[in-house]
Amino acid sequence: MPMPSSPSLNALLRNPSAALADTDLKITLPLTRALLNEVLAARPAGTPIRELYIDPEAGNRFRVHLSANAPVIGTVSRQLMLVPGPAVSFPDQPWLSFDIVSGLKFLDKPLINLVQGQIESRLPKGVDVSSSYVRIHVPALMTHLGYQQLVPLINKLQVTSEANRLILSLHLNAQ
């Protein structure tokens, strides 16, 4: 875990369930298209993924525009349509998932392999991509980042989409 210099903050992160007992907080955080794409534009350089941006739409679905240099077949561009899955809750439903409902073709295996390879080499365990879904095992990801003590506080974590923005809903509850 990245340890803060403050001893009290340190103690809080070591045992948040005790330090924050009876905390019950609901946070709604809109992530606008502009902000999301600023985040994606700040990704590390030097990867085969040339373009990547998100276009949230109404009706709880969003488009992902992806352009990548794949081995043998060269540059591939696709527009994927993703639908967010159910809310994450600890411990019963650990997956933050997005179904890929359109955009990938039968012959896109090299592209999927490329994206999977990038994820495996650059992102921690817990992020999983196939031809039909993208999913993140939230406890595994948080554990990898050193924040496993915060996992039991997640009562609900959900991503939904509306026109021009994704909505992140988070309910934290420390018993």
Add this chain to the structure above:
Amino acid sequence: MHPVLKHLIETDFADLNGTHVEGQIALSDDIINMGLHEVLSQLRQPAVPKDTAPAPPPAANTSESMPDPRVLLSKLKVEHLKYRTEVGKTVLEIKAGV
């Protein structure tokens, strides 16, 4: 400055519109007391000696400076804010949005 923070500042934090926080934050007495001792310890640190070279002036490039917290606070609409204590903890009830 991180490009995302730079974007937020340049757009006057408009991307945070619709943010909402509701509920209560409880902090144990142990954490509160630890924080008090930490503040006290910082206040007791010796002052900078007089012969120390003055701090360099702020960077000329204003785009690299940190945002004025008052800009963000002016966008904050607080509907409910109540402080109370219970046995062994301090509780802050809050309902606010941007």
